[in-house]
Amino acid sequence: MDNVQNPIIINQFYCEHNHNCPNKTSAVFVSDVSYTNIRGTYDTSSPPVHVACSDSLPCSNLTLSGVELHPTAQGGGKDLQEKILKKNPFCWKAYGTLMTDTVPPISCLLEGTPWKRVDDSQC
Structure with missing residues (x-):
């Protein structure tokens, strides 16, 4: 990846042309997603x-391994450092595992599973 705006993204709050999207109860179930060897800027x-x-x-069983993402060195110096601090990895209701250390450190994933999913065929 080279100067990517959203290298790793899952967004169940997406709504076109509106920045205040409500938390939907009809979201798609996201599970078993792996990000492996994602490198770049x-x-x-x-x-x-x-x-x-x-x-x-909530998202469950997310796996990250070999993630190494560095900020693009535009501006440099103190301005770049301030931008990086304001843009830490963000997770909300995301359960998963880090298989390796990551760059930047991703400490926002929740451990375990949110609940046991009911088999739809039993309904």
Whole structure:
């Protein structure tokens, strides 16, 4: 990746042309997603990792391994450092595992599973 705006993103709050999207109860169930060997640079205008999952259907079993994302060195110096600090990885209702250390450090994933999913065929 080279100067990517959103290198790792799951966004169950997406709604076109509106920045105040409500937390939907009808979100798609997201599970068993792996990000492996993701390397490159990211644009510091947004966080390198943004995993925003629904309160009613949290993301589960997310796996990250070999993630190494560095900020693009535009501006440099103190300005770049301030942008990086404001754009830390973001997770909401996201359960998963880090298989390796990551760059930047991703400490926002929740451990375990949110609940046992009911088999739809039993309904």
